[in-house]
Structures are given as structure tokens and as C-alpha cells.
Amino acid sequence: DAGVTQSPTHLIKTRGQQVTLRCSPKSGHDTVSWYQQALGQGPQFIFQYYEEEERQRGNFPDRFSGHQFPNYSSELNVNALLLGDSALYLCASRTQLTGEGTEAFFGQGTRLTVV
């Protein structure tokens, strides 16, 4: 059973560019969340998608946007990249079927470096 998979694993972008990160949730999971983990810090919640809609958003600017597809996979888009966007971006998936207390499973992350 494949877990949460993210692509690419690493990428380097130039300030001002746009980037798209991709996530396939664990089999059977319908909810995808994205987190940003800056160096030396804990993950910070960006947003969550369920039923192809953004359900909740953290304290991130509109430059961060996302999408969820009918197969539950998800994309994170970041426009007008800033040096401060350099971080590990983590995708997490869970299922709503087993209740609120169900744990989230994380992918290995995408390391984004903005130069």
C-alpha cells in the first residue's frame, strides 16, 4: 500500500517565478492538507482540501493556492516566489470516514529553494 507521495522531491526556483507541487494521498484517504516547514521550525498549516474544496486556510497569503482533483490528489501552487518561501512543503492525508481523531499521514516532502 503506497503511502502519501509527493513530487518533485527537490526543486530550485528563481525569485518571482511560480511553482506547482503535487501530492497523491494514501489509498482510501479523501482529505489533503498542506504544511510549510521552514528550517528549524515545526510545520505550519497552509490549507486543507476535502471534496475538491478548500475547507480551511492558515495564515498564508493569496500567493498560495491549491486544488484537489476527483481522485483526491492535490496541487499546491505558489506565485511570485520570495526567498522566504524556501522550505520543506509537506502534504498530509487522512480519511473523514473514521472520525475526527484519525491521524494524518505525511509524505516525504518537497524541498523548495528560492534563489
Next chain:
Amino acid sequence: AQSVAQPEDQVNVAEGNPLTVKCTYSVSGNPYLFWYVQYPNRGLQFLLKYITGDNLVKGSYGFEAEFNKSQTSFHLKKPSALVSDSALYFCAVRREGGSARQLTFGSGTQLTVLP
């Protein structure tokens, strides 16, 4: 609002000794509490959770955690540490019910087990 504090950035323990990684939380209402472990350049791996019931929860790799409602704490413990337990540990909280769907993480504790 919900928050997590991990008061120790670094914990060192000798192999074979018991280990404790501390976590306190703040949330309105009942908490769902989680511990995750992160190895270098990897995503987060789920260890254990408290949802309801017995205050002592057991998880993967011999880890356990004790929920203390009066002290709003959820410390991670292991009776006998292994060198392979050396990693970055994150405590996280989510509020039961309501609109808060995201996990809020602490800043992490680097555990080093010395041979």
C-alpha cells in the same frame, strides 16, 4: 486558538536509559494530541495519539505518552532508549469538533541517544 509548546530544543540521553520528551498544549475544548517523528530530510512519521479514554497511550517502536488534563501536558516516553531513536520529535494538537481542522505543531525537540 490552539498552541503547542515543546520547552526543550534538545534532549540527550544514554542508550538504555529512559527518555522523556515534553509537550504542553493550549486549546479550547477537548484536545486530540499526536506525536510525530522526523528523520533528516524526510516527512513526519506518526507515533501515537490521544483521543479519549485511558490517559496512557502506547504507540510504535515502544513509545508511549501520558495525557494529563490538569497540567495540559502530553509527554512522550520510552523505558529504554535506542541509538536509532535519535531524531526530531513533534507534538501536535487539534481541537475536537468545531471548525479547526488543522494540526498545530510545536517547534520540535531533537532527541540524541548516545551509545
